[in-house]
Amino acid sequence: MSAGGSSAWGRRLVIAVPYIWLLVFFLAPFVLVLRISLSEVAIAMPPYVPVFDLGAGWDRFVADLGRLSFANYEWLAGDPLYINSYLSSLRIAFVSTVLTLLIGFPIAYGMASAPRGLRPILMMLVILPFWTSFLIRVYAWIGILKPEGLLTLFGQTIGILSGDEQFRILNTTTAVYIGIVYSYLPFMVLPLYAALERLDGSLLEAAQDLGCPPLKAFWVITVPLALPGIIAGCFLVFIPAVGEFVIPDLLGGSDTLMIGRTLWNEFFNNRDWPVSSAVAVLLLLVLIIPIVAFQQAQQRQQEAAR
């Protein structure tokens, strides 16, 4: 390839513009969050005492190191509210991921075994809800799940509920599970479908011809070959579900603790910027392992596709 003066310049530009954008608006803000999480709350605007003034030079920097305050983190460690939110977020996200997998797998399997001509339409039907607003899809469940809502009406009509009995699902953790499974189902189905569609049907036929019962063939052949799809789908559901705010806020009860909601309340209601920054830093630390694992899995697939 020839690399003339103008083409090298153009090449640099193509890299530099998006690179600098992401450095300034994606990476730099994290450094800022870390910095503010180590400062003290103040009644001012912005409501914190800044540490590390960028323009103040090296001596100030060293002096500031001594002023770092881990008080916010001690506060987080001391208050069971935060620890419980973290644990309960992880638990809710884990249970929802398992439920999404259990519901998503049969759908993806059904899609992969549908006639070839039908598959693009089915895929479109799975993607379509993803394009409609998250908020709207969560909102749709409020009208269904609330005590005097449509589910209760349905229960009374078919006779599960007598007279004035009502389902109490809205504002419970069950409603949060339903909301997460519903909202993230496409993220699970698509990678599963992509893995199952590639699966060679003759393998299953061969197993059957050799006398392997279908259920065993499923566990020995289908599941291992679909594993990349299962892993990708689980990451795509688990990671965002841990930090979810809208679903626990609208469907969960006051006792449904999730860390995204705690951060939001700390920021918008208590106006405690340093503590909410510390919550964000810890949330990121919790998620860094799954995020890096997910990225590496993606990169491997990319290299394989090359």
Place this chain on the structure above:
Amino acid sequence: MRKMSAFNITALTLGFAFLYLPILILIVYSFNESRLVTVWGGFSTRWYGELFRNEGLMDAAWVTARVAFVTATVATVLGTMAAIALVRIGRFRGRTLFNGMIYAPLVMPEVITGLSLLLLFVAMNFARGFWTVVIAHVTFSMCYVAVVVQSRLLTFDQSLEEAAQDLGCPPWKSFFVITLPVILPAVLAGWMLAFTLSLDDLVIASFATGPGATTLPIKIYSQIRLGVTPEINAVCTILIGLVAFGILAASLASKHRLLRTGNAT
């Protein structure tokens, strides 16, 4: 070929019912005369009329449309550049970091992205409003564009570009004459994806917004907290209709292109 068993048909039927019933119910009840969600008071378009007289909602809709349009356009340019950098230029210094920054926003919890951007805007003394929401939305949606365009670039034969350049075509010209027409469907899909992502976003916009830049999701969210109303059902129905229309139009257009060019790659 595997056969469609009864199990598969049941799984698909139940699965799609689960995905679509809540949305269908919402749409049906937006045409309900009664204010109560559970009581069917007859068909009426009353709430759509009220919607158009609700100035707060209409203002928010206009702000959202402008934010989404500017966001999608900027994000498409930046995302396409990022995709080209990753696929065509290959090795350069800091590539691992760049690749990481493209994939991280896809899975980053929105509360973290929102909070960190707000802190940046405050530290830089940016007045919060329309442009801060645009910057925030561009930052995460350009990564989606990059991923979509990247997957198209990976399947496209590079030798055409190389041949053009060997024959003396400058790189920028070979991009516009050869590369861009081939990746155009992916670029347009990226634009639409960025547009809808911006249209839908509540959490990041809540952090990045300022006076005079209340977007539709922020407005809808604050009304939902007060309770389910047929008016909100009507707004949601219109939004769903617009998105469904856009997607159908896009898929028909791409099918038409395939038929015209006669190759189904």
